[in-house]
Amino acid sequence: MNKEQPIGIFDSGLGGLSVYKELKRLLPQEKFVDFGDTARVPYGNKSSEVIRRYAFEIAYFLAQKRIKLLVVACNTASSIALNELENAFRFPVVGVVQSAAMEVGKLEKISRIGIIGTSRTIKSATYQNLIKSRLSHVEILAKPCPLFVPIIEEGLFESRVLDETMDFYLNDMRKRKIEVLILGCTHYPLIEKKIMDYFNEKVKLINPGFSAALRVKTILGENNLLNDTEGYDEFFLSDEQENFQKIARDFLGFDIPEVCIIKENLI
Amino acid sequence: MNKEQPIGIFDSGLGGLSVYKELKRLLPQEKFVDFGDTARVPYGNKSSEVIRRYAFEIAYFLAQKRIKLLVVACNTASSIALNELENAFRFPVVGVVQSAAMEVGKLEKISRIGIIGTSRTIKSATYQNLIKSRLSHVEILAKPCPLFVPIIEEGLFESRVLDETMDFYLNDMRKRKIEVLILGCTHYPLIEKKIMDYFNEKVKLINPGFSAALRVKTILGENNLLNDTEGYDEFFLSDEQENFQKIARDFLGFDIPEVCIIKENLI
Numbered sequence: 001m002n003k004e005q006p007i008g009i010f011d012s013g014l015g016g017l018s019v020y021k022e023l024k025r026l027l028p029q030e031k032f033v034d035f036g037d038t039a040r041v042p043y044g045n046k047s048s049e050v051i052r053r054y055a056f057e058i059a060y061f062l063a064q065k066r067i068k069l070l071v072v073a074c075n076t077a078s079s080i081a082l083n084e085l086e087n088a089f090r091f092p093v094v095g096v097v098q099s100a101a102m103e104v105g106k107l108e109k110i111s112r113i114g115i116i117g118t119s120r121t122i123k124s125a126t127y128q129n130l131i132k133s134r135l136s137h138v139e140i141l142a143k144p145c146p147l148f149v150p151i152i153e154e155g156l157f158e159s160r161v162l163d164e165t166m167d168f169y170l171n172d173m174r175k176r177k178i179e180v181l182i183l184g185c186t187h188y189p190l191i192e193k194k195i196m197d198y199f200n201e202k203v204k205l206i207n208p209g210f211s212a213a214l215r216v217k218t219i220l221g222e223n224n225l226l227n228d229t230e231g232y233d234e235f236f237l238s239d240e241q242e243n244f245q246k247i248a249r250d251f252l253g254f255d256i257p258e259v260c261i262i263k264e265n266l267i
Numbered sequence: 268m269n270k271e272q273p274i275g276i277f278d279s280g281l282g283g284l285s286v287y288k289e290l291k292r293l294l295p296q297e298k299f300v301d302f303g304d305t306a307r308v309p310y311g312n313k314s315s316e317v318i319r320r321y322a323f324e325i326a327y328f329l330a331q332k333r334i335k336l337l338v339v340a341c342n343t344a345s346s347i348a349l350n351e352l353e354n355a356f357r358f359p360v361v362g363v364v365q366s367a368a369m370e371v372g373k374l375e376k377i378s379r380i381g382i383i384g385t386s387r388t389i390k391s392a393t394y395q396n397l398i399k400s401r402l403s404h405v406e407i408l409a410k411p412c413p414l415f416v417p418i419i420e421e422g423l424f425e426s427r428v429l430d431e432t433m434d435f436y437l438n439d440m441r442k443r444k445i446e447v448l449i450l451g452c453t454h455y456p457l458i459e460k461k462i463m464d465y466f467n468e469k470v471k472l473i474n475p476g477f478s479a480a481l482r483v484k485t486i487l488g489e490n491n492l493l494n495d496t497e498g499y500d501e502f503f504l505s506d507e508q509e510n511f512q513k514i515a516r517d518f519l520g521f522d523i524p525e526v527c528i529i530k531e532n533l534i
Contacts, residue, residue: 038313039307040307045508045509046305049506049507050306050506050530119509146420146421150414150417151414153413161431164427164431165428167427168423168426240316242312242386242390263316
């Protein structure tokens with residue numbers, strides 16, 4: 001392993017760009033290889049077995065790119081497949097879920113935490129178990145919110161549809177005065193401000209993409225693998241994505257130079 | 268080809284059950300083999316090339332079940348892949364889109380038609396072109412409505428979220444007084460009543476699943492392939508589906524005896 005090798009990132013779709021954004025901000029000297037599984041998106045309502053198979057296919061693909069570390073940017077895949085990926089590959093594997101749980105575990109004087117994510121992420125209870133193992137006294141309110149992703153992809157940031165959906169999903173958490181809310185899906189940072197408004201600013205939001213970026217920096221530093229020459233990033237998708245540049249801009253605030261579409265089966 | 272052979276049906280997910288329901292009602296003597304591609308659902312925002320690949324994989328799978336006719340129950344796959352499937356296989360291939368367009372083509376004194384469906388279905392313009400070729404004078408309002416499927420899958424039939432979403436998508440069609448509305452996605456028949464209410468009953472709804480069932484009956488009759496002994500239907504999915512029996516009941520009004528999960532790659 002040497003410091004010039006790239007960092008691999010994957011997500012079920014384009015949501016991983018919100019994680020890439022945090023990594024790029026914290027580690028501008030690194031080279032990234034980003035994979036979005038747009039041909040099979042979303043993972044959130046699929047079985048653990050199928051999610052595991054997809055995660056392995058992509059990890060093999062990225063391993064061939066000689067990555068020095070893998071970031072599982074998908075909350076669902078992190079919840080389901082992280083241990084197996086760690087056991088299979090020699091490079092370190094960083095999951096957004098595990099990183100966010102570590103960050104939350106360090107918070108003090110917290111009594112009530114909310115978690116939102118896909119059905120599979122919430123049902124796996126990975127977030128809940130990891131947090132409970134660190135903060136046993138804390139009360140956890142976990143809620144699958146499958147409508148947020150399609151609403152964000154429709155671009156309905158300012159709409160009665162989003163307002164009603166937020167109220168439907170988050171009303172109980174607001175009433176019960178959660179102090180921390182984990183945005184357990186890569187799309188959710190795009191409605192961060194709306195969520196803050198909904199809670200009248202009275203909640204601390206955790207963006208697992210940021211937690212993962214911190215974790216990656218620590219691991220690379222400890223292993224003397226931080227790069228020092230700026231890199232050229234690569235982007236792969238398993239299918240074309242309509243309005244890709246527009247969506248990328250929504251996520252990143254800047255354009256992506258070029259995207260390579262891998263349409264054949266991955267292995 | 269003989270009359271005892273089954274009829275194949277496929278859809279991107281469970282929505283095909285609404286088409287199966289119409290077929291079963293009209294042709295109770297037939298044996299059906301139904302495939303739902305739950306591992307890769309939804310198709311509606313994927314590229315034509317990927318949708319075509321998935322459609323062919325499933326058609327090959329069903330061909331091995333010795334079907335006498337194939338119903339493409341997915342509006343998106345019908346829009347994209349029907350001609351290629353017809354060219355590749357010897358059995359007749361019936362698409363929901365083509366069947367609905369034929370039915371609409373027979374309507375008289377119609378001046379304004381609405382079509383709702385996935386992004387890919389609407390963007391392919393297959394519905395629009397087929398209808399224009401039959402009713403050249405007619406005005407067509409076509410609208411992609413990607414939020415309806417996840418709302419239906421959340422079971423939010425009576426909710427402000429659905430009300431606001433209907434108003435967001437259908438307001439313009441109501442204002443412009445469409446006379447006919449094609450429910451161009453297999454999930455939409457589940458909110459048929461809500462849509463009728465929204466239009467104050469002043470619209471004729473076309474359910475392409477019903478159109479396809481009529482078309483299948485005609486084709487089998489013409490070819491002397493109508494079965495006369497009751498059959499035992501088979502159900503295949505490419506992934507487990509949480510709450511499958513509940514969803515099946517929402518679609519069908521009855522339970523499905525047994526489902527076989529095909530988790531390996533299809534070909």
